[in-house]
Amino acid sequence: MAFFSTRASTRAGSGASVRPLTGTRRSFAALPAVVLLGTAALTACSDPGAAANGEQPETTAARNGVAYNTSPDQQRVRAQKDAALAAKVPELIGRDGKLTVATTAGSIPLSFHATDDKTPIGSELDIAQLVADKLGLELDIQVTSWENWPLKTQSGDFEAVFSNVGVNKDRVKLFDFASYRAAYMGFEAKKSASYDIKGADDISGLRVSVGSGTNQEKILLAWNKELEGKGKPPAVLQYYSSDADTILALSSGRTDLNIAPYPSTVYRENTRDDLKVVGKVNAGWPSETLVAATTLKGNGLAPVITEALNSAIKDGSYAEVLERWGLSGEALPESKTITEATFGSR
Structure with missing residues (x-):
């Protein structure tokens, strides 16, 4: 979940940690679900x-x-x-x-x-x-x-x-x-991609970046279990140490998909020329949250x-x-x- 928000999770260094999406994850108390990608800021007040x-306020149209x-x-x-x-x-x-x-x-x-x-x-x-x-x-x-x-x-x-x-x-x-607020996750890919992500079959064999211990990961774990039950290749999970590294990996072709809070994927689709949203799923899948x-x-x-x-x-x-x-x-x-x-x- 939002889904969903930040992590300084178990992803190591500035590169990616990669593993198939199989098995179970650690307990909620250790690392719960939602992800917002990012680094820590120190101040709380705007610059007076x-x-x-x-x-003038800086804006992105x-x-x-x-x-x-x-x-x-x-x-x-x-x-x-x-x-x-x-x-x-x-x-x-x-x-x-x-x-x-x-x-x-x-x-x-x-x-x-x-x-x-x-x-x-x-x-x-x-x-x-x-x-x-x-x-x-x-x-x-x-x-x-x-x-x-x-x-x-x-x-x-x-x-x-x-x-x-x-x-x-x-x-x-x-x-x-x-x-x-409603809670959705978005799949994003390079603009040239032809993916249409609606369920487990659509991620089979793909490299997907995701936050450790997140609702997004729970969804992908469930989808991979479904794929394995069908005898299909699971998706491969990739971790990056920052949002910038995650998006760079996606735009450069080192990953096929990124799953992130839907508002963030929509923002990038509307402010960049190289990425687009290719799927949307409720953050509480298979239920709603x-x-x-x-x-x-x-x-x-x-x-x-x-x-x-x-x-x-x-x-x-x-x-x-x-x-x-x-x-x-x-x-x-x-x-x-x-x-x-x-x-x-x-």
């Missing part, structure tokens, strides 16, 4: 000097009509404090006046570095900002690697995770969720975030955020709190 110096602002001067969509919601924030979380949010920076347009190479920006952080505003809290962004957020959320270092995290049966044992804000199980924060998100949906600020990042097609009509008790009843 950019606009003051007369600089995409073929889908979206002008992506990738500068540190984000001029984010903001929301008004809701006093009733602010009063519901658990005391242990609200007493410092901050909402400490983890993200994994690196996957445009979800969570990535601005053009100053240090400011984390993207749709995930814009949505987190709306929630913090509604709750009357200062947004405190902490960039971390994908495999670190579960333990640091359990330890209390992070109060919420906004990083394309998809809800799954393993995660609900440890965390509660407030849904805010959603992207959600992630909080420690039972601490009472997830229901409050759900209410804040629904307030943002109602006042239009949520739709405005998704529109500015080209994600309107993944909007939800309503946020819902998802716990272990309610997971199977969605």
Whole structure:
């Protein structure tokens, strides 16, 4: 899942680690599912000097009509404090006046570095900002690697995770969720490719780059098991140490496919001339899942975030955020709190 978000996973060095997609993976506690490719950024605030110096926001005009602002001067969509919601924030979380949010920076347009190479920006952080505003809290962004957020959320270092995290049966044992976006994965390939990826048969024998311990990998493992049952060659899994290395391998022909959060594959299709989307799958395949804000199980924060998100949906600020990042097609009509008790009843 989003699906989905960052990792500094078991991929070694700047090259690729390659192995057939067979066998089982390590436990959720060690390395959970969603991937956002990327490296760590250190600061949480945009550069206040950019606009003051007369600089215009840097934008990337995409073929889908979206002008992506990738500068540190984000001029984010903001929301008004809701006093009733602010009063519901658990005391242990609200007493410092901050909402400490983890993200994994690196996957445009979800969570990535601005053009100053240090400011984390993207749709995930814009949505987190709306929630913090509604709750009357200062947004405190902490960039971390994908495999670190579960333990640091359990330890209390992070109060919420906004990083394309998809809800799954393993995660609900440890965390509660407030849904805010549809969750899809995209397959991308060179523009000259003729692939049409819809299921297991379509990846047989191909080299596919994927994040370790991710929902994407779970899908491919299941598809390879299906292929092996048919006596067909499985796909070959390839790991790279960064998003840049992954895309370079794809564009240079060292891999045949990359599977990544769908919004990121759409962004590249619309801003590059050499890549295209060749398939789309729900991040919870064979079931469906959603992207959600992630909080420690039972601490009472997830229901409050759900209410804040629904307030943002109602006042239009949520739709405005998704529109500015080209994600309107993944909007939800309503946020819902998802716990272990309610997971199977969605």
